[in-house]
Amino acid sequence: MNPLPVHPRTPVFDIVIEQEDLDAVAEVLRSGWLTMGPRTEAIEAEFAAHIGVRHCVATSSCTTALHLACIAAGVGPGDEVIVPSLTFVATANAVRYCGGQPIFADLIGSHDLGIDPDHIESLITPKTKAIIPVHYAGYAVPIEAIVELCERYGLALIEDAAHAPDAYVEGAGGAPRMLGSFGASGCFSFFPNKVLAVGEGGCLVTDDDQIAATARLLRSQGMTATSIDKQRGEAFAYDVVGLGFNYRFDDPRAALLMTRFRRLHGEIERRRELVHRYRSAFADFDAIDIPYSDEQVDRSSCYLMGVRVDPAIRRDFRARLIERHGVQTTIYPATHRLSAYVEAFGEVSLPQTEAVCASLASIPLFPHLSDSEQDRVIAAVKQTVEGLS
Amino acid sequence: MNPPEAAVAPQWRVMLTDWQIGEDDIEAVMETLRSGWLTMGPRTQELEARFAEISGATHAIAVSSASAALHLLCRAAGVGPGDEVIVPAISFVADAHAPRHCGGTTVLADIDSPTRPLLGVAEVEPLISERTKAVIAVHMFGYSGAADAAYELAEFCAERGVTLLEDCAQASGARYPDGRWVGSLGLAGCFSFFSKTALGVGEGGIITTDDADFAAAVRSLRSHAMSSVTWDRHRGHAETYDVGELGYNYRLDEPRATLALSRLGRLDASLADLKRIARAYRELLADLDGVELTFSAAEIEHGGHFAFPVLVADGATRDRVREQMRLAGVQSTAYPALNLLTEYLDPDAAPRAADFAARHIALPIYADLSTSDQQIVVAALADALGGQSGG
Ligand SMILES: Cc1ncc(COP(=O)(O)O)c(C=O)c1O
Numbered sequence A: 001m002n003p004l005p006v007h008p009r010t011p012v013f014d015i016v017i018e019q020e021d022l023d024a025v026a027e028v029l030r031s032g033w034l035t036m037g038p039r040t041e042a043i044e045a046e047f048a049a050h051i052g053v054r055h056c057v058a059t060s061s062c063t064t065a066l067h068l069a070c071i072a073a074g075v076g077p078g079d080e081v082i083v084p085s086l087t088f089v090a091t092a093n094a095v096r097y098c099g100g101q102p103i104f105a106d107l108i109g110s111h112d113l114g115i116d117p118d119h120i121e122s123l124i125t126p127k128t129k130a131i132i133p134v135h136y137a138g139y140a141v142p143i144e145a146i147v148e149l150c151e152r153y154g155l156a157l158i159e160d161a162a163h164a165p166d167a168y169v170e171g172a173g174g175a176p177r178m179l180g181s182f183g184a185s186g187c188f189s190f191f192p193n194k195v196l197a198v199g200e201g202g203c204l205v206t207d208d209d210q211i212a213a214t215a216r217l218l219r220s221q222g223m224t225a226t227s228i229d230k231q232r233g234e235a236f237a238y239d240v241v242g243l244g245f246n247y248r249f250d251d252p253r254a255a256l257l258m259t260r261f262r263r264l265h266g267e268i269e270r271r272r273e274l275v276h277r278y279r280s281a282f283a284d285f286d287a288i289d290i291p292y293s294d295e296q297v298d299r300s301s302c303y304l305m306g307v308r309v310d311p312a313i314r315r316d317f318r319a320r321l322i323e324r325h326g327v328q329t330t331i332y333p334a335t336h337r338l339s340a341y342v343e344a345f346g347e348v349s350l351p352q353t354e355a356v357c358a359s360l361a362s363i364p365l366f367p368h369l370s371d372s373e374q375d376r377v378i379a380a381v382k383q384t385v386e387g388l389s
Numbered sequence B: 001m002n003p004p005e006a007a008v009a010p011q012w013r014v015m016l017t018d019w020q021i022g023e024d025d026i027e028a029v030m031e032t033l034r035s036g037w038l039t040m041g042p043r044t045q046e047l048e049a050r051f052a053e054i055s056g057a058t059h060a061i062a063v064s065s066a067s068a069a070l071h072l073l074c075r076a077a078g079v080g081p082g083d084e085v086i087v088p089a090i091s092f093v094a095d096a097h098a099p100r101h102c103g104g105t106t107v108l109a110d111i112d113s114p115t116r117p118l119l120g121v122a123e124v125e126p127l128i129s130e131r132t133k134a135v136i137a138v139h140m141f142g143y144s145g146a147a148d149a150a151y152e153l154a155e156f157c158a159e160r161g162v163t164l165l166e167d168c169a170q171a172s173g174a175r176y177p178d179g180r181w182v183g184s185l186g187l188a189g190c191f192s193f194f195s196k197t198a199l200g201v202g203e204g205g206i207i208t209t210d211d212a213d214f215a216a217a218v219r220s221l222r223s224h225a226m227s228s229v230t231w232d233r234h235r236g237h238a239e240t241y242d243v244g245e246l247g248y249n250y251r252l253d254e255p256r257a258t259l260a261l262s263r264l265g266r267l268d269a270s271l272a273d274l275k276r277i278a279r280a281y282r283e284l285l286a287d288l289d290g291v292e293l294t295f296s297a298a299e300i301e302h303g304g305h306f307a308f309p310v311l312v313a314d315g316a317t318r319d320r321v322r323e324q325m326r327l328a329g330v331q332s333t334a335y336p337a338l339n340l341l342t343e344y345l346d347p348d349a350a351p352r353a354a355d356f357a358a359r360h361i362a363l364p365i366y367a368d369l370s371t372s373d374q375q376i377v378v379a380a381l382a383d384a385l386g387g388q389s390g391g
């Protein structure tokens, strides 16, 4: 799929690049050092500190970070890994890259789209190796319950935090604990429509020295030395001690990530404000249902603003919004219903996920969405739903 | 905010490569960033169209790296469990990894000779089995090979029903003696935009092919095989996309595509500089005792020139010479023979490759290498060898 720039009046995501971003990238390009070097190291250190873990390994994408996380968790042929279906296909693909089989667990319900710990537990078998919960839309899954399951059954926990930079849960004593810090690995995406966007990119965070070492080694072909080591005169020859990849990030993207990262928290605050505005606008509007609670919003990264409508009208709802009001929406297909998954693993029934995937659509949400533009979206959504009901 | 520059560029007087990024390149990237459209958009399309035009290929597909490209080439060529792929032992480890990422087996071949570290029919033929699916020819250091060797290899593969793939990661702009670009002899070729090349952008690569089905397969696999297809329409939710098979995130993004596109405009000029510098090396080193040149004067003329490899007497000399050059501030590199790496250990598999690996020094070469810097390199080499520079 090659999505080309479309210019709806109100896109579902939008990003603003500031002058400081441009200056940072220009500076790296002028320096001539483009592959992973000091800028990548700097953002890795800063992001790890932000999440509250010891290591951050920047990668070419979140997909590749998930792959490295699965390898580090020891996923291999014959292993099962429990994943949600309401996610992007990369979550389950990462398991398949290792020869493992993704097992889909249902979500909690229409009020909370996180993976259901009870259903997870019912799917655990002797072949289960790991669980990859997805903090969908930036809202925490019941992470403590899942951590507890992993400990009880000896499973690896990999958090797909692609949607969830700067999201947290209240830990012991009420102190915030960042999503991505609970698992053996947490994986983030810097894809253009994400809350922390630079283009293609991602990272794996971990507190585990061994996992970090494996991820670093395999990110760069399994080579024992990198270009920056050679440049610094620290390495003369290298060995290759694993089946690695080129999953590297680079310094121009790292520079952009750094300047954008420093604005992230303010942007997330604005996202939360916008979500609260949406929620109160639709609170008394019966034809639209909104998942999650107000308290959850305050801890979320608020990546997506999902609204649920009657499945019978969703297609027309989306078509009319874009055609008559220039309001773009997106939807997620359920992973277990994709051809590649039906062909490989057969039909699976996940009633909650199927109901949600048939009714959910994301409406515009980005930090520089103005109140007045948002009001226009709200009016358009209400009018469209009313016209179809 | 940024760590000190010294963290990257230490004491080198002459670096292996030091490609400059022009203000026009930078402005182009700034414009893309300002547009706010950061992946899979008009710049990537333009890069692909332009690269296809310049290389003479019907299709070009931009990807996240040449390693990703090699993986996709093997996938799209149908490499799977039980299949063997022949890869030269003097290449880069990504060539050996790629077949294995598809579940296949890598079979390492020796090279033609230490002075021509490329694959020929003589090396490939004994390794062909009924399980051989493909051969990856690698244009090391940017050389397309001796006049007939590459054509012979292509003919041989065609006769045996084996797919020929070309790794041109080090060979952007290199041609065959008949003037066609490398990458055009096999089913597909791939190029790298990693930073030590004329087209360096950071990380990136591109695949070329004349085969429409192959191009479509690669294009699909590059982005998780996502498509809105009939299957979904059939099921009544055509408003979304389907995923038809196991794909990857091997996309290039728009800022990098912009930089590659901008640099592509200077490729011919860079190649002219590289050839001039390579010719000068041959002259400066011709009479230097203890140095053996690789490849031929004719091969320089259609090569891409990624680094300038020369041979010295033996491995011990090489290590000593490289160390002395390093102390003199001259950076060099050397490639290991893949069959001597822990991951691919098979010490007797490729004696000529092992000989080349032990004895070669790859000297700095890039378009802006000045005459005086080149003389510093040659003098450092001569000093280390304890002889006199021939220039
Ligand atoms: C939940 C989730 N996981 C993983 C990914 C993959 O991220 P990337 O595009 O950086 O490979 C995405 C991106 O769309 C995602 O939404």
Ligand SMILES: Cc1ncc(COP(=O)(O)O)c(C=O)c1O
Binding pocket: A246, B065, B066, B067, B068, B091, B092, B094, B095, B138, B140, B167, B169, B170, B191, B192, B193, B194, B203, B204, B205
């Ligand atoms: C011959 C060869 N092939 C493939 C590659 C891999 O290229 P990339 O770094 O773009 O993945 C390289 C990189 O050094 C190379 O030299």
